[in-house]
Amino acid sequence: MKIVPFDVENWMNEREMSARWNIGETCVDSLTLDELLALSGDAEAALARLRGMKLTYGHIAGVPRLRELLAQSYEDLPAGNVLTTSGAISANFLAEYTLVEPGDLVVCVEPTYQQLFSVPESFGAGVRLLTLRPENAFLPDVDELRGLADGRAKLIVINNPNNPTGALIDREHLEAIVEVARECDAYLLADEVYRGLEHEPGTQVPSVVDLYEKGVSTGSMSKLYSLAGLRLGWIAGPADVIADCEQHRHYTTISCGMIDEQLAIIALEASERLLERNLAILRGNAARLADWMATEPRLDYVPPRAGTTAFLHYDYDVPSVRFADELFELNGTFLVPGGAFGWEQWLRVGFTPAPDVLAAGLAGISEYLRTLEA
Numbered sequence: 001m002k003i004v005p006f007d008v009e010n011w012m013n014e015r016e017m018s019a020r021w022n023i024g025e026t027c028v029d030s031l032t033l034d035e036l037l038a039l040s041g042d043a044e045a046a047l048a049r050l051r052g053m054k055l056t057y058g059h060i061a062g063v064p065r066l067r068e069l070l071a072q073s074y075e076d077l078p079a080g081n082v083l084t085t086s087g088a089i090s091a092n093f094l095a096e097y098t099l100v101e102p103g104d105l106v107v108c109v110e111p112t113y114q115q116l117f118s119v120p121e122s123f124g125a126g127v128r129l130l131t132l133r134p135e136n137a138f139l140p141d142v143d144e145l146r147g148l149a150d151g152r153a154k155l156i157v158i159n160n161p162n163n164p165t166g167a168l169i170d171r172e173h174l175e176a177i178v179e180v181a182r183e184c185d186a187y188l189l190a191d192e193v194y195r196g197l198e199h200e201p202g203t204q205v206p207s208v209v210d211l212y213e214k215g216v217s218t219g220s221m222s223k224l225y226s227l228a229g230l231r232l233g234w235i236a237g238p239a240d241v242i243a244d245c246e247q248h249r250h251y252t253t254i255s256c257g258m259i260d261e262q263l264a265i266i267a268l269e270a271s272e273r274l275l276e277r278n279l280a281i282l283r284g285n286a287a288r289l290a291d292w293m294a295t296e297p298r299l300d301y302v303p304p305r306a307g308t309t310a311f312l313h314y315d316y317d318v319p320s321v322r323f324a325d326e327l328f329e330l331n332g333t334f335l336v337p338g339g340a341f342g343w344e345q346w347l348r349v350g351f352t353p354a355p356d357v358l359a360a361g362l363a364g365i366s367e368y369l370r371t372l373e374a
């Protein structure tokens with residue numbers, strides 16, 4: 001099976017671990033194990049429970065308490081309609097592995113996480129891309145979507161909130177997208193790993209699972225809960241899709257790690273406090289980013305409304321990969337060039353590391369911009 005290189009992941013893999021100021025990654029400042037155990041209220045007791053665990057395969061489809069907690073992030077979803085996976089990356093793969101066959105028409109937004117359109121392409125689907133444009137606040141144009149879906153799409157794929165733009169599709173707009181999917185009898189897969197990370201209080205939007213009988217959602221402990229190291233995600237959707245995914249999952253996963261699942265339960269049971277921490281980092285850093293943007297007249301952006309990434313446009317005559325490489329060499333600031341998304345003269349900034357790291361990274365970009373101007 002041939003597949004094109006995953007540009008963002010290759011970029012991250014080559015540089016991330018030697019970055020001085022990492023404003024390329026997309027998680028809200030990750031927790032240490034100690035910080036996570038402290039959230040349980042009794043770290044010693046939580047650790048003792050983990051120590052005493054016999055390390056079997058555990059519950060194949062996910063430990064029931066975890067599935068129950070994950071189901072609570074949807075309006076009215078039975079725990080059995082949630083399947084755990086090794087990160088959202090496996091959830092997305094599993095959904096497409098299950099739903100897409102050679103020759104199917106798949107429509108996917110771009111820019112987005114490349115996996116969402118490169119995987120169905122590798123399965124032999126005909127993939128049409130719906131380009132999100134800054135003049136539309138990076139929101140999908142529903143008429144254009146209808147044209148691309150052509151009454152016969154098997155699957156429509158969105159990413160809400162969107163990586164890299166931070167665009168947030170609201171309920172009304174989602175309902176219009178659902179209407180297009182319904183006209184085709186298509187599945188609607190929404191990568192929702194940034195859902196819950198809205199910048200303005202009260203702007204949280206529903207999952208496609210709550211809006212559409214053929215809606216499938218993928219989620220993750222990585223971003224919202226700052227626990228990428230658990231490598232735990234999930235897929236939620238209609239019972240028949242989940243049953244089918246389970247059959248496909250037996251060939252790739254068996255089960256997720258028992259320790260990871262128990263740690264995820266600790267985070268979810270303390271989600272109110274954890275999200276309070278994370279939304280404070282998110283909102284404070286979004287404001288820091290906006291203040292800094294105002295000092296750089298040759299940069300512009302559509303301010304993100306949700307999620308941890310901002311997509312910045314620059315008015316300098318330098319290709320984005322060169323920009324990012326020279327920046328990295330100059331002062332160790334690490335970000336992702338727009339070229340990794342197929343967008344030249346753009347940069348993706350992950351703006352939710354610890355606030356001092358963001359401040360240093362933004363100062364690092366300014367230092368580099370001055371060299372371009374010199």
Ligand SMILES: Cc1ncc(COP(=O)(O)O)c(C=O)c1O
Binds near residue numbers: 087
């Ligand atoms: C939109 C999107 N989906 C999925 C993933 C993968 O996340 P996970 O760590 O849960 O595998 C990422 C990671 O950056 C992402 O941005």
